[in-house]
Amino acid sequence: MSGERPASPPAVVVVDADTPGNVGTIARAMKNFGFEELLLVDPPDLDREGDAYGFAGQAREDVLPNAREVTLEKVVESYHTVGFTATTNEDARKHVRFPFRTPADLADDLAGVGADTALLFGRERIGLTNEELASLDQVCAIPASAEYPVLNLGQAATIALYELRGLAMADSQLPDVSHERADEGEIERFYDRFGETLASVGYPAEKRAKTMRLVRRLVGRAHPTDREITTLHGVLRAIERATRKR
Known part of the structure; x- marks a missing residue:
């Protein structure tokens, strides 16, 4: 991670979420790891008395109320885009979901990208479609068991944002986990x-x-x-x- 916080942390885009609770969970993870800009494509109703704000923790004070509704086309037009998926085509002959990065690899990869970046997370049931992924610049997948690779939308975003926290937070904002060896x-x-x-x-x-x-x-x-x-x-x-x- 760099010592200085990047001028513009990646935006987080949630596409067509079914449940307000997952939007709130993602907003909370954003707050945990220094991300600020939440963009919503075809969002559910985010009632201030409902699950979105209930699950958002302190993100209910800024990240969630400042979220903006956008179209996917506008995101693609305005950002360097990374789509997150559980299903990959591990075959170079298929280009929709291949090649792909893991979140840890993506952290190093995006550190050198000068353009504004958007991280896209898809629906609970089917994630991002092939058509949507085809319009994005990069694909990222979280390594998981081949028997059951599908993660809950909120969980997937939390894992990814943790791995990418260095793009949004300076080292000085993180707990000191250094270990000083005895003399x-x-x-x-x-x-x-x-x-x-x-x-x-x-x-x-x-x-x-x-x-x-x-x-x-x-x-x-x-x-x-x-x-x-x-x-x-x-x-x-x-x-x-x-x-x-x-």
Whole structure:
């Protein structure tokens, strides 16, 4: 994801939704992941006392009331378009639903697109038709079980918008999930202490070197934090105290 928020996050287009609840769910997902522009093609009635506003969460305050009704033709004319579908033709001889991107691939792909982009999600029952998809610039599909690849409209949009959040939000707007590894010296002291503890509890001498290698690999993959290493030191101290009391 880029450090700066794009000037114009993609618009989200919902085509011919049957249920107001799904429109509200999509509006809520947009609010979750930084998308603002909701366009509706042949929408159901969005009663402010109904499911759309009930399912929208805080998006009822801005995303949903600011939604605009448009035609598909106007969207195609005004945006670089991406249609989302559950059914793909994984055959280069068929061009309506092939080639296609996954949402994760699409995130990188659209990061370099300078034009305004629209993400289109279709009907609950049949999604976007072949004719509609043929008029769009790209196709995207969410990888799912071949036995049952069809997702609920609201669920599909939520998954896609999560994967594409970097197109709408700067890193500074997202929770910090960075992981700071403990000081290497502290980790090495833990290994030394672990070896001493093995000896103090009578662990077989011939197995200690192999066990220490396994522990080093295990801890190395875990990238422990300072607090985690401090806690492990505390566990070893408790084991040592218990051993001395015997």
